[in-house]
Amino acid sequence: METLECELLWCWLGVPCTALRAVRMSNSHPLRPYTAIGEIDHVHILSENVGALINGEEYSDVTFVVEKMRFPAHRVILAARCQYFRALLYGGMRESQPQAEIFLQDTTAEAFSMLIKYIYTGRASLREEREEVLLDFLSLAHKYGFPELEDSTSEYLCTILKIQNVCMIYDVASLYSLGKLSSTCCLFMDRSAQDVLSSDGFLSLSKGALLDIVQRDSFAAPEKDIFQALMRWCRHNPNENHTEIMAAVRLPLMSLTELLNVVRPSALLSPDAILDAIKVRSESRDMDLNYRGMLIPEENIATxxxxxxxxxxxxxxxxxxxxxxxxxxxxxxxxxxxxxxxxxxxxxxxxxxxxxxxxxxxxxxxxxxxxxxxxxxxxxxxxxxxxxxxxxxxxxxxxxxxxxxxxxx
Structure with missing residues (x-):
């Protein structure tokens, strides 16, 4: 469990921390990996030679068609690199026939082209790609069973989070149960909760991801803002179960004025639900209410x-x-x-x-x-x-x- 700190001193508040930066030094040339005497390592040459086969018709014996684009490939290379393709291409199904064409409907040509390059060379360039392409690429890494690629892509996505893309990235991370990426997105959203609520990406969240976010105690936006954002989400997603969505609002945290002038006119909650919230607010101890609060792990917040x-x-x-x-x-x-x-x-x-x-x-x-x-x-x-x-x-x-x-x- 994370340690959530409020570091106090009877005489002082806070202990200064010293950050140590380690610099890794290499005694080998950056372009020539170090090898022991008597050992030959020409993996980079192998990668270049195999990579030269990408999208070449010569020697290819299977073709993938994605968004009307054709990707000639080599069964033996795909099978050697991926268990999914091994089963698909050598499992006795229609796709295992010579010169078969395989149509893929659940991805984009850009993302599939990146995956083919990674399969043939072990390399992928992420920095110049749009977030949508990166998320398609991540879904392919997950679907076809490349855990190292999945981890590396997730780590890169953690570095480019911003208000405009964090909801979209979290949706995919939660779908594929990518723990580190999900928690990084949640921490980012917790610290910018009100901006996230007003973003366009919030309206496009899946129901499951939406509930995961707003039900967190550490998603510490004012309850009125959360209610209004959920109301906009419900209007943007009219086919979803709005009762389940509105159950995530902590009505007792709202003032009487907000309950009567904001919640009641929306007609998304019954009068009984509003009266129950007023009853809880008036009869409960303040510290028994289910408050939200900022979560800043491992830091002294009493400063x-x-x-x-x-x-x-x-x-x-x-x-x-x-x-x-x-x-x-x-x-x-x-x-x-x-x-x-x-x-x-x-x-x-x-x-x-x-x-x-x-x-x-x-x-x-x-x-x-x-x-x-x-x-x-x-x-x-x-x-x-x-x-x-x-x-x-x-x-x-x-x-x-x-x-x-x-x-x-």
């Missing part, structure tokens, strides 16, 4: 970089500066009075509602004193949930604290 601020405590500036070394009795740490009623304390307000499950806390450790403490989280600063209770322990120095993930502010 000024992410808009966090200290709203209670003395010497507030030291709680956010990340300096865990330079502190003494006079400066460098935050503090609060210790009172029996526990009304005082240190309080940090995050820049936005966030999902956290980890806090690192540094207690004063320059003498022999120890401390008891508890940690509570809230969305509205009124309803608090205690996530850590060390009230009956004697604690010192660094505290590494884990608890079930919660959305809080």
């Amino acid at each position: 000024m970089k992410y808009g966090a601020q200290v709203v209670k405590g003395e010497l507030k500036s030291a709680l956010l500066d990340g300096d865990t070394q330079n502190y003494d009795l006079d400066h460098g740490f935050s503090r609060h009075p210790i009172e029996d009623d526990c009304r005082s304390g240190l309080q940090v307000k995050l820049g936005q509602p966030s999902i956290i499950n980890h806090i690192r806390l540094l207690l004063w450790d320059r003498d022999s004193r120890s401390y008891s403490y508890h940690i509570e989280v809230s969305m509205d600063e009124l309803d608090w949930i205690r996530v850590i209770d060390h009230s009956h322990f004697f604690c010192r120095s660094w505290q590494k604290l884990y608890f079930p993930a919660r959305v809080c502010r």
Whole structure:
């Protein structure tokens, strides 16, 4: 499971991280792969010679027809490179007859041409291709069983994500269960949720991909914006089950005004559903509502970089500066009075509602004193949930604290 961090320090907030960049040095010429003495490696020559056969009529014994374009090929090469073609061309079916023509309907000529080049040479150039062609190419790699090609294409797609294409790429990634590409798309969409909702690509999502996205706790757009985007999707896809789509909206997170003036006129939800949402909102604890929150894994979100601020405590500036070394009795740490009623304390307000499950806390450790403490989280600063209770322990120095993930502010 990912670690969702809110890294706090009793005296500081945040620990600076050092990024190490490794540079790989090669002692061989870039155009001549290193080989041991007595070993010959001319794979590049083999690739060039076999690649010269691409689209050549000479010696070919099978032809693929894609979008009226003909691709002559060689059975033995295709069969050696791909189990799918081995079964197709040597399995006794009609396609195994000499000089057979095979018509492919589920791809484009551009993508198939890239695949043929990869089969013959082991190479593919992705940088100049349109996203649509790359996704067709990815689907061919998946269909014909080229896992290394599938992985390499997915890795490249991760590097070109933008608002205009992320929905289209996620749709394909989820269809083929490409975990890394799917999670990268989700992380991108989580951080740009409102822009994704207003994009044209959002309207073209499949129902399954759409629900996967908006049902995530970390898809942290305002619920009104999510509702209106789903309403546009329903109008763009009139044949889908709109009841199932609208069930993804978290109505209790919307205000009474939004429920009455935005949701009710749409007629996409029944009056009973709206009344039930009002009932839940009025009768539930605030922290029991199913809030959405930003998810930034493995980063300290309790910093000024992410808009966090200290709203209670003395010497507030030291709680956010990340300096865990330079502190003494006079400066460098935050503090609060210790009172029996526990009304005082240190309080940090995050820049936005966030999902956290980890806090690192540094207690004063320059003498022999120890401390008891508890940690509570809230969305509205009124309803608090205690996530850590060390009230009956004697604690010192660094505290590494884990608890079930919660959305809080």
